[in-house]
Amino acid sequence: MYTVAEENYIKSIYHLQRQQQNVSTNALSARLQTRPASVTDMLKKLEAKKLLTYEKYYGCRLTAAGSRLALNIIRRHRLWEYFLSEKLGFGWEEVHEIAEQLEHVQSTALTEKLDAFLGFPRFDPHGDPIPDGTGKMSQQWQLPLCEWPVDKPGLVSAVGSQDERLLEMLSQKKLHIGAVVVVVQQFAFDRSLEIRLEDGCLVHISEQLGKFIFIKKQ
């Protein structure tokens, strides 16, 4: 139905749309690692296919059909990530790359049977919600660690990046999804955080890192 290139554009636009309401050519160009001129060409093509609206010089927005497609690709991506992590034993820093390929395998039956085989998981290994067949996904109320109140226990609910170095660092600090944490104090100087884990260990987290760790209520 759609090419790999088209699917990657649609997925990127969907993700960017949550920050900017009109996705700019440059933002896409940066995310997809292609030159702006190539983005312009593709936007015209995707508009012709009615997956998005595009206004010259002012960026694009997904149509309803475009959003549906995006959610379907994200569904496939996150189901495969869950499979790779839970069934094949990959680390959470390895799954994203491989899922980038698997997400483009076209077969509705495959997606549905995989979902059932996995037990209809609601969140992927990074804590991101997995859309269901109709595009709905569970929301969870969460805050970045650096905004979480001191002394109030919380659960690590998601990470806000796929950066392998970040994920590996979190693994080392035992900050996996579901870990219980308490912010002990925030240092005024650099706004870094000291947190305590379930086993009593104290861990130091830079402000930069704290922005990527999401916490929800216990």
Place this chain on the structure above:
Amino acid sequence: MYTVAEENYIKSIYHLQRQQQNVSTNALSARLQTRPASVTDMLKKLEAKKLLTYEKYYGCRLTAAGSRLALNIIRRHRLWEYFLSEKLGFGWEEVHEIAEQLEHVQSTALTEKLDAFLGFPRFDPHGDPIPDGTGKMSQQWQLPLCEWPVDKPGLVSAVGSQDERLLEMLSQKKLHIGAVVVVVQQFAFDRSLEIRLEDGCLVHISEQLGKFIFIKKQ
């Protein structure tokens, strides 16, 4: 490393090479459903990459590197077929199409972990052997049903085609891999066969169909 198109050529050449020792442009063209002119172009490219030797007007043969690649693609294909059939519950007539896409996902780690997860299966759902990481695969001595002796019980060991209509027909006749069969008689008129299954059922098999069912000793 290699494109989907290149991998499909290498795989087809490998399969054709078992019949003709020099694979002709037309044979490839027929199998890949592309025009001969396109095949010629690709053969030159694959020769430049040292995956095959190619002599103008006389066809091609895989090099050692080409055979290694082919066996690796076949390994991926058959492992995915096994996964789809055993874990996801697809019928054996559905798995080939989907595996045609999955086989092109590039990740050695994925192949190896999938193999381990599946318990290192030696045969795919159609009875074809799965090459190991080094390209070796178990051979099994087998004969087409139409050459199997009368009254001697045997096991269905493989099917010689991926044709969905054939596979569905075999399922209906309960002729799955591992089924025990006895040839009761061969009709002289059209050389069709009457066979008996474990449960005593008598099944009639045309000569044409019998060529695609392989039998081994119990």
Place this chain on the structure above:
DNA sequence: GGAAAAATTTAGCCAAAACTAAAAAATAAT
């Protein structure tokens, strides 16, 4: 409000992998 900077589009080009039509070589048939 107009100049400078930044963002975006246009125009022209390229590589991969397909195609058609015509030429050339190999094979088969008289």
Place this chain on the structure above:
DNA sequence: ATTATTTTTTAGTTTTGGCTAAATTTTTCC
């Protein structure tokens, strides 16, 4: 041994999705 047929290659296009360089539009700054 020619001729006819089949197979294969060459030459020239097309589509997809990239690219660079130049032109254009928008935004920012004085």
